Amino acid sequence: MKSIAPTTLSPYQSLAQDGPAAIIVRELSKAFNGRMVLDRISCAVPKGQFVVLLGPSGCGKSTLFRCLTRLVEPDTGTVVINGTEVTALKPSALKALRRQVGFVFQQFNLVKRFSAVDNVLAARLAATPLWRVLLRRFAAADRQLALACLDSVGLMDQAYQRAERLSGGQQQRVAIARAFAQQAELILADEPISSLDPESSENVLQILQRAAREQGFSVLCSLHQVDLAARYADRIIALRQGRLFFDGPASAFTPDLREELYRAARP
Numbered sequence: 408m409k410s411i412a413p414t415t416l417s418p419y420q421s422l423a424q425d426g427p428a429a430i431i432v433r434e435l436s437k438a439f440n441g442r443m444v445l446d447r448i449s450c451a452v453p454k455g456q457f458v459v460l461l462g463p464s465g466c467g468k469s470t471l472f473r474c475l476t477r478l479v480e481p482d483t484g485t486v487v488i489n490g491t492e493v494t495a496l497k498p499s500a501l502k503a504l505r506r507q508v509g510f511v512f513q514q515f516n517l518v519k520r521f522s523a524v525d526n527v528l529a530a531r532l533a534a535t536p537l538w539r540v541l542l543r544r545f546a547a548a549d550r551q552l553a554l555a556c557l558d559s560v561g562l563m564d565q566a567y568q569r570a571e572r573l574s575g576g577q578q579q580r581v582a583i584a585r586a587f588a589q590q591a592e593l594i595l596a597d598e599p600i601s602s603l604d605p606e607s608s609e610n611v612l613q614i615l616q617r618a619a620r621e622q623g624f625s626v627l628c629s630l631h632q633v634d635l636a637a638r639y640a641d642r643i644i645a646l647r648q649g650r651l652f653f654d655g656p657a658s659a660f661t662p663d664l665r666e667e668l669y670r671a672a673r674p
């Protein structure tokens with residue numbers, strides 16, 4: 408597949424050779440207080456790939472993430488997730504779509520007093536009758552699924568440990584297991600390793616990479632660590648000053664492009 412040079416952006420052509428897309432973003436723009444933060448972004452995440460979103464601080468990565476599921480409303484442009492035009496959805500349909508996306512955040516967002524397995528079971532809330540939730544009596548199949556998801560992130564032995572007693576890396580793995588338990592096809596991970604030590608960071612990226620390569624998830628993950636992105640990503644999308652700078656296979660993101668991406672951001 409041909410990579411897309413920063414000056415000749417044409418993500419759709421490249422995707423046409425790449426199979427179906429989990430996310431297609433077309434001409435998406437967002438301004439805050441009259442200042443353009445995302446400027447006509449067009450990019451895509453092919454199904455079953457681990458795609459990393461890179462770019463200097465303030466380039467618009469989090470805003471793009473939020474626009475994908477309209478946690479922030481884009482001003483113009485469209486987002487299509489697994490064939491559904493998100494930007495055209497009414498509120499109830501939008502809620503349903505968000506339930507089909509596994510979110511992984513920098514801050515883990517776990518209930519600290521709950522065990523790891525109960526945190527993973529939270530992913531099943533939408534599919535569980537209220538009385539079962541109130542009594543914390545989840546169906547046996549859900550409990551088995553939650554344990555299997557913890558097993559897949561290497562945390563079976565910590566299943567009944569309270570979240571607050573787990574290390575940061577383990578907590579993030581519980582959050583990923585929760586996304587797996589949602590049985591969503593798409594995982595959006597916004598800076599999932601920013602508060603982790605190097606070993607835990609690699610561990611989390613290995614799990615996300617495996618989720619895409621072996622378990623059929625499509626993963627979009629924003630990172631600050633360009634070296635890790637180059638090592639783990641199938642594909643890289645890079646933003647600079649609110650514009651699309653690169654969208655192509657990780658192997659085509661050359662040292663020169665890395666240098667250029669971050670050059671403008673340095674004093």
Ligand SMILES: Nc1ncnc2c1ncn2[C@@H]1O[C@H](COP(=O)(O)OP(=O)(O)OP(=O)(O)O)[C@@H](O)[C@H]1O
Pocket residue numbers: 439440444462463464465466467468469470471
């Ligand atoms: N709700 C908001 N209101 C006003 N400005 C905002 C808002 N959210 C983000 N911005 C601005 O938009 C720009 C892009 O922010 P964003 O958080 O998307 O960048 P980022 O690439 O994720 O940065 P970082 O890597 O530091 O997290 C920044 O200048 C930020 O101050």
